[in-house]
Amino acid sequence: MKLELSNITVDVTDGGETRHILSGLDLVVEPGEVVAITGDSGSGKSTLVALAGLLRRPTSGSVILDGVDLASPSTSERDRTATRRREIGLVFQSSNLFPSLTAAEQLELVAHIDGRLDRDARARALELLELVGMGERANQRPGKLSGGERQRVALARALMNQPSIVLADEPTASLDAPRGREIMALLAESARVQGTSTLIVTHAPDQLSNVDRVVHLSGGQLVDRDLVGV
Numbered sequence: 001m002k003l004e005l006s007n008i009t010v011d012v013t014d015g016g017e018t019r020h021i022l023s024g025l026d027l028v029v030e031p032g033e034v035v036a037i038t039g040d041s042g043s044g045k046s047t048l049v050a051l052a053g054l055l056r057r058p059t060s061g062s063v064i065l066d067g068v069d070l071a072s073p074s075t076s077e078r079d080r081t082a083t084r085r086r087e088i089g090l091v092f093q094s095s096n097l098f099p100s101l102t103a104a105e106q107l108e109l110v111a112h113i114d115g116r117l118d119r120d121a122r123a124r125a126l127e128l129l130e131l132v133g134m135g136e137r138a139n140q141r142p143g144k145l146s147g148g149e150r151q152r153v154a155l156a157r158a159l160m161n162q163p164s165i166v167l168a169d170e171p172t173a174s175l176d177a178p179r180g181r182e183i184m185a186l187l188a189e190s191a192r193v194q195g196t197s198t199l200i201v202t203h204a205p206d207q208l209s210n211v212d213r214v215v216h217l218s219g220g221q222l223v224d225r226d227l228v229g230v
Contacts (some may be wrong), residue, residue: 001066001164003029003052003197006025008182009220010047012173021047022058024066029197031164034188036208037201039217045201048217049169052199054084059165084112089158089196091187092133092166095150097142103129103153104138105156121160128156132186155186166191168200172207185210 005028010021029035041044050056051063054070063071066088070080087096090101097106105127111117129138132152142150149172158166168187184200188210191198200211208214215222 001031001197002064003139003165004062004064004200005048005052006062006064008048008051008063009109010044010051011059022051025061025220026224027215027222028049029199030167031197032192032195033213034191034198034200034211036211036214037199037217037222038203038205038214043217044220045217046169049167049199049201052165053088053090053167054080058112072164073189079195086161087167089161089163089166089168089169091128091151091158091169094221095147095154095171097141097153097157098104099142100159102139102141103134103156106153107157107160110157116161125156125160128159129153131159131190132156138188148175148182150181151175151183152186155183155190162194162197166196170201170203172202177204177206180204181207184208 008022008025011018012021035059037045038046051058052145054063061071062069065083069075070083074225095119101109102123107128108117111121125137126138129135132155134149134152134156137145137149145153166187171186172183184207187198187200202208213224215224
């Protein structure tokens, strides 16, 4: 599914003044494409992910999935939530795992919330954990896992409902460089195998070797960058 952000503007009020976070921003991520976003702290990268993930609405502009503008005032929050649950996988800097659930149960919970927890869902949970190298740790709770292992489980969880779009906001920030590169490689591999449109915010230029395109966010706008130059 294509992800398209068109003429996006986000304004916030700060000390009685209006501040422009994003200004007329355009971005398209094609199915199977992996796009990385770089930018200085406070440039609006996380805001952009929140918009694409239907976690907030822009001041103006369109967020289009499968030809439908989900930022339109006519689109209800109920419909946005249903689309997010069905079509979007989210990975954040913190793994946000439930401490009382095993790795497999973290994924099964996603299917349960969607009303689809059955034998096939349980099998898919184990397959995904194998995919991210966590098959042998499926019955371990987060307290027994390293930071890199927890992030691998979080990635598998984001893929559980076979999303059309994967959004990752600084997914490697808490990891060392080798483990960070592993997570980026897994995100890229998943995008190409499953055909997901994948958008990754990152602060680490040494982890960009697996992406298709890099865009830099500055002054509320995106600028394409040559991979050789990052």
